[in-house]
Amino acid sequence: MAGQLIPITLTVNGTTCRSEVPPHLTLLEFLRDTLNLTGSKRCCGEGECGACTAIMNGEAVNTCLILAAEADGSDLITVEGLSAMPYGARLQQTFLDQGAVQCGFCTPGMVVAAQYLLMNNPDPTPDEIREGLSGNLCRCTGYARIVEAVMGAAGDE
Amino acid sequence: MSNADAHSGITHSGIIGRPINRVGGPERVDGTYRYVGDIKIPNVLHTRLVHLDCGRARIHSVDTSAALQMPGVRAILSGKELPASVKRFGPANRDRPILAIDETTFHGEPVAIVAADTVWAAAQGAAAVVVDYQELPGIYTVEDALAPGAALVQDPALRPNSAYKETNILNEWKFGWGAVDSAEADLVVENDYTFPMMTQFAIEPFTYAVEPTSDGITVYSAIQHPNYLQRVIAEFLDMPLSRVRVIAPDPGGAFGGKQHAKFEPLLAYLALRIGRPLRLELTLEESFQAARRTSAQAHIRTGFQRNGTLVFQDVEINYLIGAYEDIAGRLVAKGSYAGGGGPYRIPNVRILARGVFSNTVPSTAMRGFGLPQMNWPVECQIDEAARELGIDPVELRMKNLPEYGEVFMPQDPPADGRWAETLRKGADAIGWGKPLPPGRGRGISMGLKLGPTTGASYAIVRLHGDGSATVLAGTSDMGQGARTVYTQIAAHELGLSPQRIMVVMGDTQGVPFDLQTSASRSAVFMGNAVLRACRDVARQVQELAAEHYKADAVIVEPGTVEVGGQRKTFDQVMTDRFSKVKGEVIGSGSARAEYDETHPLNGRPAFYEVTCTAVEIEVDKETGVMVFHKLVTVADVGRALNSQHVAMQDDGGAIQGLGHTVMEQYFMDDRGRVRNLGALDYRIPTTMDTPRELISLHVENGDGPGPYGAKGAAEGGILAVSPAVAAAVCAATGAMIRELPLTPQRIWEALHT
Amino acid sequence: MSALHYARPESLADAIAILEQYGPGARVLNGGTDLMVRFQKMQVTPEAIVDIKRVRDMSDAIVWDGDSVTIGARVVMTRLIRDERIRRRYPALVDAASTVGSIQIRNRATLAGNICNASPAADTVPPLLVHGATVQLVGSSGSRETPLDGFFLAPGKTARAPDELLVSITIPPHRSPYGAAFGRLTRRHGVDLASINMACAIDAERAVTFAFGAVGPTPITVKDTSGALADHTVSDAQRDAALQALIARTSPISDVRASAAYRSAMLLVIGRRVLAQAQQRRADFDARE
Structure with a gap:
């Protein structure tokens, strides 16, 4: 018996993608396995770690908690499209300069969450950055340098 | 090892010590770095493990018939079907089966594996496997394990030569010196302390793939020790090392949890059996069931003179390990041996340490390797004495720290650092002794870890015809920045810009042997190997220059040769020499520490990793909720090869330490099930749990055995957090708590x- | 096992027809922040996932009718938190919604979903309870409105029938002065599930209502009839006695998040703080309007 396939069309990093997806497929799996955009990472599968964070229709989301079918019609920015975003390239550089990257597995989700934070609050306080990134776990850095990196990228573009 | 060559020529290029950005960083911030889970293997089948919802069970039968009918399911293997010829494996004792055979011995031990076309199909198949089993009572605590007549966790036949095979004790270690029983003390502090069962929680869950090839097998694993895994697989499959290729992309965090083989042998066996490449991605919950840190319980008596001088230390510590040995023997021995005294001059020390088997998740290495468990009681005792004797805790510690060059453990190298400087720096940075608002408290603590007692690192450096260089080094860069410091060493020694150097790691087919990536060894051992390989290259370039230009050649500074009165960079020499017929220069280097049967640990430590942590916290006494205002770490690193990277390691170690100090723990029920698997109820620090100020400092006196006087770093930051925080809580509230974590x-x- | 079906109805009638067709085998997918976790862990194995985000009558609007507000089923936490009028009128609800998961979660999670999941620890439920919220449901046998108090039957179980959809939540008007506050206790400072949570409201007649979460199988609403809680001239002992009388109606248990004893003690400690904040907000109410 052939399973259900749901046709979807979405924009990922400015490119329109058409596909047919099974009902159970998550958006994260679709990005990683179908589109080969492996920058978004899988870790907890319950929206705690933020490693899979992308920006969907202007809002940061956990792509592991969204079905690919649900994403039909959406406009998605993943870490692969970040450098084209207003703060993207700057954030990537300040993360490197401040030593905010160690193993790097949380980094893609972290920089995407930081991009979302700055889009909504271009001049955050350190506390606002901590609040804004509290949905992204990092086990290597102790976070202080991540907060510094976001401070360094803040301000009007 | 000889250090003569390692100490010279530091200042010329200025790249040693400079905080250059992490090599490998750009591909991490743009998401293009390929971790093991990002590698696509053609024709691969996805697998899923089947496990039982209890701590221990007898398996009657495994019915795979319904699961085999599910769409996309290609193969299922249960432990019941394993031929007797399939070996067990393990890094020390080969006591672990690739699947549970007759009994599961811990919550999460797999009884079967399902291979299918997709992850979804494998999961559906795994859910359809029917296991007929009987739940059995298990051993879940130290008390249960050591009770007279306790059931045995491990079959004595698995360790026929052990004197303890009829007990739940892996081994007992007795260390010490002096005469504790006859030592006279004015004050004896005696207490019990516990350290929780916790997990490494790398953000990258365990992920593996295995691909049979026409000439052997390729194993993909984010493993810290690729060469160790290669040996385990070769022995498991009876293949020569040369036929086993381990591809080890940089781990997405490891912290000790990724040192040793876990499911690679299972995948290798099944892949060869069915002739298909296989892939296994554990869930985070399963990752929690694959590795954890040993928990521990210590009973400790510490004797002091009235003036604060330490007289004796008498400690009994039981480390609760899992159902298989893994690396526990080494961990318990090394952790308790050095931790028993800490960085202090104690004339009389007696240590009794046990590794105790239990029906729990296999324990393995984690940052600090048995030391955080030991440093917790040892340092708390000093604070307790300080309170009782009315002596300032910093002064009490100062009084007992050995001088530089003083022997403080009779069978070990003398103190190799100015540790009072480390302590003083920590005290100054936290504002020790300055007034505090009500509700706040400060605490300070030291920590000492033995550096590696064994080592074998080999490096190859290829200086190419265009003057660029490739460094082959088998260390795993799991975030500690090994790739970066090897780049800096090679850049300095060969006179190249870092951009012209590529460090290749993680492929046993082309990269030479490294014993392991652990024990803060890589800057020292592999660092020296890389440095020596570079100097081997330099010597050859010198010869080659003399030959090519037909004049006397001398190396005048790293990367520059003077030939016939003219200075030429290596780059120029290489391009001149290899302009017509191409070629390159290949240098090799190694660094080893040999087995020493006269030492209690069979090897003297290459250096001491000494740290100081100081904190300022505030407690809401009505709720127990704690806020961290400031945390300072100070590390004696000999020489920081990259000052920023050293601080990054200490930051990270400190916050991991904060995790087990205030929130991390497994909750187990009376059936041996871990009730908080996964990220929802196993808490690790978030951005909002970190101190408002996190300051990582270091002490550099160029007195280490590594390149340019470096010592290892990266574990120190985690050692001393717990006792410092407990002391601060006591200062803020009057309550001294001896059980971690210090939850609200x-x-x-x-x-x- | 039958294959999983994904449905994305566009009308309420179609949605309800699918729910009827699959019965208990259907799962409603709204923000998905709870369902997707359990789905991937195979704690739920639905035959059909009914994605209601394109149902025309499932609104993502916040609609005011005088001082009464109706919040559509598709309103996510972030939208609620950003709404200026909600922030002014219902700071306790905003405070609660701000603690639900991370920002990524709050961008997807809906108020309706937080209710329908019926977690005993749901953070937005205590403020809705003290505000006297009602929910509107539509099913095959028509539509109905029911008070939120009484809607929760057991952990994960509400009075919503399998073929019903919760379409909106209404908070009735409150005569000023009125003040409410929310409080919770967690194991860490960042994103966490509540060990206990609660809301308190003090109305114009000085009636005090508390709702407590994570201290029983369902959130519970209790009213102070002693009068001691609204009167800030009473002694601390009298206030605590009145609070303890309310707390006595809870039934906390020990689990991985907290012990029963700690939960009980914290009900009093957090209760005092929440009460004080509600009193303060009530005093400030007119100034804010």
Whole structure:
């Protein structure tokens, strides 16, 4: 018996993608396995770690908690499209300069969450950055340098 | 090892010590770095493990018939079907089966594996496997394990030569010196302390793939020790090392949890059996069931003179390990041996340490390797004495720290650092002794870890015809920045810009042997190997220059040769020499520490990793909720090869330490099930749990055995957090808590019940 | 096992027809922040996932009718938190919604979903309870409105029938002065599930209502009839006695998040703080309007 396939069309990093997806497929799996955009990472599968964070229709989301079918019609920015975003390239550089990257597995989700934070609050306080990134776990850095990196990228573009 | 060559020529290029950005960083911030889970293997089948919802069970039968009918399911293997010829494996004792055979011995031990076309199909198949089993009572605590007549966790036949095979004790270690029983003390502090069962929680869950090839097998694993895994697989499959290729992309965090083989042998066996490449991605919950840190319980008596001088240390510590040995023997021995005394001059020390088997998740290495468990009681005792004797805790520690060059453990190298400087720097940075607002408290603590007692690192450096260089080094760069410091060493020695150097790691087919990536060894051992390989290259370039230009050649500074009165960079020499017929220069280097049967640990430590942590916290006494205002770490690193990277390691170690100090723990029920698998109820620090100020400092006196006087770093930051925080809580509230973690509930209980 | 079906109805009638067709085998997918976790862990194995985000009558609007507000089923936490009028009128609800998961979660999670999941620890439920919220449901046998108090039957179980959809939540008007506050206790400072949570409201007649979460199988609403809680001239002992009388109606248990004893003690400690904040907000109410 052939399973259900749901046709979807979405924009990922400015490119329109058409596909047919099974009902159970998550958006994260679709990005990683179908589109080969492996920058978004899988870790907890319950929206705690933020490693899979992308920006969907202007809002940061956990792509592991969204079905690919649900994403039909959406406009998605993943870490692969970040450098084209207003703060993207700057954030990537300040993360490197401040030593905010160690193993790097949380980094893609972290920089995407930081991009979302700055889009909504271009001049955050350190506390606002901590609040804004509290949905992204990092086990290597102790976070202080991540907060510094976001401070360094803040301000009007 | 000889250090003569390692100490010269530091200042010329200025790249040693400079905080250059992490090599490998750009591909991490743009998401293009390929971790093991990002590698696509053609024709691969996805697998899923089947496990039982209890701590221990007898398996009657495994019915795979319904699961085999599911769409996309290609193969299922249960432990019941394993031929007797399939070997067990393990890094020390080969005691672990690739699947549970007759009994599961811990919550999460797999009884079967399902291979299918997709992850979804494998999961559906795994859910359809029917296991007929009987739940059995298990051993879940030290008390249960050591009770007279306790059931045995491990079959004595698995360790026929052990004197302890009829008990749940892996081994007992007795270390010490002096005469504790006859030592006279004015004050004896005696207490019990516990350290929780916790997990490494790398953000990258365990992920593996295995691909049979026409000439052997390729194993993909984010493993810290690729060469160790290669050996385990070769022995498991009876293949020569040369036929086993381990591809080890940089781990997405490891922290000791990724040192040794876990499911690679299972995948290798099944892949060869069915002739298909296989892939296994554990869930985070399963990752929690694959590795954890040993928990521990210590009973400790510490004797002091009235003036604060340490007289004796008498400690008994039981480390609760899992159902298989893994690396526990080494961990318990090394952790308790050095931790028993800490970085202090104690004339009389007696240590009794046990590794105790239990039906729990296999314990393995984690940052600090048995030391955080030991440093917790040892340092708390000093604070307790300081309170009782009315001596300032910093002064009490100062009084007992050995001088530089002083022997403080009779069979080990003398103190190799100015540790009072480390302590003083920590005290100054936290504002020790300055007034505090009500509700706040400060605490300070030291920590000492033995550096590696064994080592074998080999490096190859290829200086190419265009003057660029490739460094082959088998260390795993799991975030500690090994790739970066090897780049800096090679850049300095060969006179190249870092951009012209590529460090290749993680492929046993082309990269030479490294014993392991652990024990803060890589800057020292592999660092020296890389440095020596570079100097081997330099010597050859010198010869080659003399030959090519037909004049005397001397190396005048790293990367520059003077030939016939003219200075030429290596780059120029290489391009001149290899302009017509191409070629390159290949240098090799190694660094080893040999087995020493006269030493209690069979090897003297290459250096001491000494640290100081100081904190300022605030406690809401009504709720027990704690806020961290400031945390300072100070590390004696000999020489920081990259000052920023050293601080990054200490930052990270400190916050991991904060995790087990205030929130991390497994909750197990009376059936041996871990009730908080996964990220929802196993808490690690978030951005909002970190101190408002996190300061990582270091002490550099160029007195280490590594390149340019470096010592290892990266574990120190985690050692001393718990006792410092407990002391601060005591200062803020009057409550001294000896059981970790110091959760709000536990602090509240100490204050109100 | 039958294959999983994904449905994305566009009308309420179609949605309800699918729910009827699959019965208990259907799962409603709204923000998905709870369902997707359990789905991937195979704690739920639905035959059909009914994605209601394109149902025309499932609104993502916040609609005011005088001082009464109706919040559509598709309103996510972030939208609620950003709404200026909600922030002014219902700071306790905003405070609660701000603690639900991370920002990524709050961008997807809906108020309706937080209710329908019926977690005993749901953070937005205590403020809705003290505000006297009602929910509107539509099913095959028509539509109905029911008070939120009484809607929760057991952990994960509400009075919503399998073929019903919760379409909106209404908070009735409150005569000023009125003040409410929300409080919770967690194991860490960042994103966490509540060990206990609660809301308190003090109305114009000085009636005090508390709702407590994570201290029983369902959130519970209790009213102070002693009068001691609204009167800030009473002694601390009298206030605590009145609070303890309310707390006595809870039934906390010990689990991985907290012990029963700690929960009980914290009900009083957090209760005092929440009460004080509600009193303060009530005093400030007119100034804010």
